[in-house]
Amino acid sequence: TVGTTITLTLMEGEEEYLEPARIRQLIKTYCDFMPVPIKIDGEVANKHEAPWKKSPSSLTDEDYLEFYRYLYPFQEDPLLWIHLNTDYPFVVNGILYFPKLKPDIDITKSSIKLYCNQVFVTDNCEEVVPRFLLPLRGVIDSTDIPLNVSRSFLQGDRTVRRIADYIAKKVGDSLKALYRDDPAKYIASWQDLGNFVKFGSLNDDKFKDQVKDILIFRTTAKLGDAEEAPKVEVQTDEGDAWSDVSDAAKPATDAKGNFYTTLAEYLERNKDKHENRVFYATDEVSQATYLELFKGQGLEVLFMDSFIDTHFIPSLERDYSDVKFVRVDADLDDTLLDKDKQSEIVDPTTNKTRDDEIKEMFEKAINKPRVNIKPQALKGEGAPPAMVLLPEDARRMQETMAMIQQQEMQFPEDHVLMVNTAHPMIQNLLGLSQSTIIGADGGSSPAGDLATLICNQVYDTALMAQKGFDADGMKAFVERSNTLLTKLTER
Structure with missing residues (x-):
């Protein structure tokens, strides 16, 4: 037969390389996609077909998925993929996959396989692929990447840098095309895809400029509703009939029916309500009370709740220098406050207002000097009796310090207790407190004790929306709840 015979001589102690299983493993690792079949005992031991060398038009979605499952068995299917295919000014072929990301994923470790x-x-492939694309998976095949050099030389090689720029641009172009041509699929993949886009924006200015118009955020707004979008009709071929195409023009949603928006669209839509202010939430569950308050007054809130958003928000603030980003539990917009309910003076001798008396009542009851009691009247019948607020700047400073020290952020002792003076319970509580009669022994009356208990209960209930209690805090809360219920049933 025509061909070349290569004879290998093994060193002593390396007999494992004579074992068929070991040989098959080596073939699968290094020669699995060579364009010629490799046989062992008459059986072909490699696939000898490289999907990345084929034309994208000749591959089906199932072909791409089958290749991914072969490379990464027992993994969830990828979100989408990109086929690389260029031969000028350098040769690069490959298939890159966007996997589903997890919060504990190591974004500094490459999972892309390099072939020549x-x-x-x-x-x-850390030297070939841009840093922000390291979490991608798949294959890159190029004959223009020098292989017999050090890693530090690779980082400075001009061709390697150009290949990295090409890959980043190809990824950006593909994402923009998906956003334009199939927004429903783009939105459905955004929960995982968004982390790639945001991480890339933080690490590569060229990529940031490329994807800035396809950065989207989940919103509380019901985009495309009848009151927000006009009915759209088009004339049919008959010329005298019109068809409603409003549904086709409605924005796409995710599987749960949530709408998404770009930051520019959000700012334009809300410029009359709160110009250059962005309200955002980081935890839909713990911040549910605040979200309902904002939604009840028609204020749109964006969700920035992925693990990368803590770092991404400062980047947005640098790009939108005139815009202030405020978390829903940081401060209350004037739109939420009932300015018509002015606090009237109730004690002419001291000029104390009702708000002053409410403030003093809570300060005395909870006895925490570092808690700032702030009486305000909230709009809406569903507004809670009290809310704990964390000022934006102070909270961010504490988050930064916790990150530097690699510790979990502790709930700050300096925070605001906003007491809703428009709530019936607060008004009744003030009346109960004012009915207190000092006993002969200097102690307070049962009504005063009850008012103190309720004040602490209101504070702890508001606090529960912000943090969980430790063992002592939960024990005190349960005991107080039982005592309070007992006193109320005795009346």
């Missing part, structure tokens, strides 16, 4: 002429080289 379909021969495996390494599964570490």
